[in-house]
Amino acid sequence: MKTDQKDRASAFWMPFTPIEAAANPLRVASGQGSWLVLEDGSRLLDGISSWWVNLHGHGRREIAEAIYHQALTLEQVIPAGLTHGPAEALAEGVLSHLPEALCRMFYSDDGSTAVEVALKMAVQYWWNQGETRRTRFLAFEGAYHGDTLGAMSVGDRSSGFSDPFRPLMFDVTYLPWPSTWDDDEDVELKEAAALKTLDEALENHGDTFAGLIMEPLIQGAGGMRFCRPEFLLGVQARMKAAGLLIIYDEVMTGFGRTGEWFSCVKAKTSPDIVCLSKGITGGFLPLGATVTTKKVQDAFLGDDPSRTFWHGHSYTANPLACAAGLASLELMEEEPFRKFENWHRELGEALKNHPRIRRFRAMGTIAAMELLSDGSGGYFDVSGPLLRKAFLDAGVLLRPLGNVIYILPPYCTTREELTLIYESILRVLSTF
Numbered sequence: 001m002k003t004d005q006k007d008r009a010s011a012f013w014m015p016f017t018p019i020e021a022a023a024n025p026l027r028v029a030s031g032q033g034s035w036l037v038l039e040d041g042s043r044l045l046d047g048i049s050s051w052w053v054n055l056h057g058h059g060r061r062e063i064a065e066a067i068y069h070q071a072l073t074l075e076q077v078i079p080a081g082l083t084h085g086p087a088e089a090l091a092e093g094v095l096s097h098l099p100e101a102l103c104r105m106f107y108s109d110d111g112s113t114a115v116e117v118a119l120k121m122a123v124q125y126w127w128n129q130g131e132t133r134r135t136r137f138l139a140f141e142g143a144y145h146g147d148t149l150g151a152m153s154v155g156d157r158s159s160g161f162s163d164p165f166r167p168l169m170f171d172v173t174y175l176p177w178p179s180t181w182d183d184d185e186d187v188e189l190k191e192a193a194a195l196k197t198l199d200e201a202l203e204n205h206g207d208t209f210a211g212l213i214m215e216p217l218i219q220g221a222g223g224m225r226f227c228r229p230e231f232l233l234g235v236q237a238r239m240k241a242a243g244l245l246i247i248y249d250e251v252m253t254g255f256g257r258t259g260e261w262f263s264c265v266k267a268k269t270s271p272d273i274v275c276l277s278k279g280i281t282g283g284f285l286p287l288g289a290t291v292t293t294k295k296v297q298d299a300f301l302g303d304d305p306s307r308t309f310w311h312g313h314s315y316t317a318n319p320l321a322c323a324a325g326l327a328s329l330e331l332m333e334e335e336p337f338r339k340f341e342n343w344h345r346e347l348g349e350a351l352k353n354h355p356r357i358r359r360f361r362a363m364g365t366i367a368a369m370e371l372l373s374d375g376s377g378g379y380f381d382v383s384g385p386l387l388r389k390a391f392l393d394a395g396v397l398l399r400p401l402g403n404v405i406y407i408l409p410p411y412c413t414t415r416e417e418l419t420l421i422y423e424s425i426l427r428v429l430s431t432f
């Protein structure tokens with residue numbers, strides 16, 4: 001049956017996109033390096049690594065070939081009771097870049113399911129030890145951990161996106177997030193207030209908590225809000241003293257994004273569970289992973305089948321995704337993520353003192369800034385979709401989070417390409 005372009009567009013229901021707004025989507029034909037090529041031949045510079053997943057550029061031959069060869073060898077196998085080389089090698093490779101205490105990797109399909117696994121693993125860790133009341137989590141205001149029910153439950157609830165599902169979500173104890181900017185004089189006060197809330201929660205409800213979940217160093221979808229390693233250490237000290245589990249959601253921050261392999265390495269902290277996805281396959285195929293320690297794993301040992309972690313999906317540890325992950329890991333060995341923080345700081349100089357920008361900040365490969373309406377202190381009043389369209393018209397794929405513009409490039413991006421992104425921001429600002 002012949003389908004015209006309009007029908008094709010309407011058959012594909014896009015995520016996080018109002019149906020009307022998706023009536024005339026841009027049609028992408030191909031991708032190469034940091035660029036996307038549209039069907040009409042025009043090009044877009046990918047400033048957000050296609051929703052933060054792409055590490056080494058689009059069309060990267062090494063990863064494409066690894067997937068091709070793996071597909072000819074073993075495309076998929078039931079993962080319960082059977083194992084294969086790519087799953088084992090990728091687990092070992094990823095673990096070699098994480099703190100030593102993390103020694104076991106459980107695969108899933110994406111960031112949300114990596115978080116679901118972490119939450120379930122934490123609850124069953126306690127259940128297996130007879131502590132069945134420990135089902136409650138501590139989480140942070142402003143957090144985003146995904147859009148499945150459990151992941152939504154531990155995420156921020158103020159934006160409205162989870163409103164219809166509230167009756168299905170479980171209760172969480174929220175802590176304030178001490179957002180930190182370069183010139184922030186109140187940071188220690190904000191951190192102390194957040195830690196005091198944590199102290200009070202532990203004192204009042206300590207025996208009902210399973211653990212705490214957080215995005216370490218950078219809250220991503222909540223607005224690229226940074227915090228200091230000192231804060232992570234403060235949280236860690238309290239959680240370890242209370243004997244509770246710390247879950248790091250490194251779905252966004254993992255694989256070099258903060259300028260180190262992982263946030264926990266950068267902050268010199270040792271979480272009990274780490275959630276990974278996005279960059280794990282270099283952006284080629286979906287894959288999630290939940291990494292944990294011997295201490296957590298040991299709670300699942302024993303002859304009684306009820307101690308088994310009863311979780312798994314049809315495509316768990318898919319060999320093609322694992323092969324892509326291995327090829328990506330090899331490209332990561334050159335640590336291409338290290339160069340970006342200096343570039344951001346140098347190029348950011350032109351924006352820092354712009355009257356409509358405040359809080360320009362950079363950590364590792366990520367830079368972010370907030371837009372003001374007119375320099376008078378009010379928030380920028382141009383809506384997100386309008387800004388997004390203005391950037392697309394300028395030939396750049398950027399996707400502001402409210403009034404926060406951020407840049408999160410693939411690691412193959414050259415300094416010249418990054419300069420084009422910064423120039424496009426100045427150009428777009430001058431049109432509003």
Ligand code: PLP
Pocket residue numbers: 110111112113115144145146147215220221249250251252253277278
């Ligand atoms: N956790 C964090 C920190 C994220 O940024 C995201 C997605 O943006 C997720 C979890 C969910 O990942 P996915 O969209 O792959 O389900």
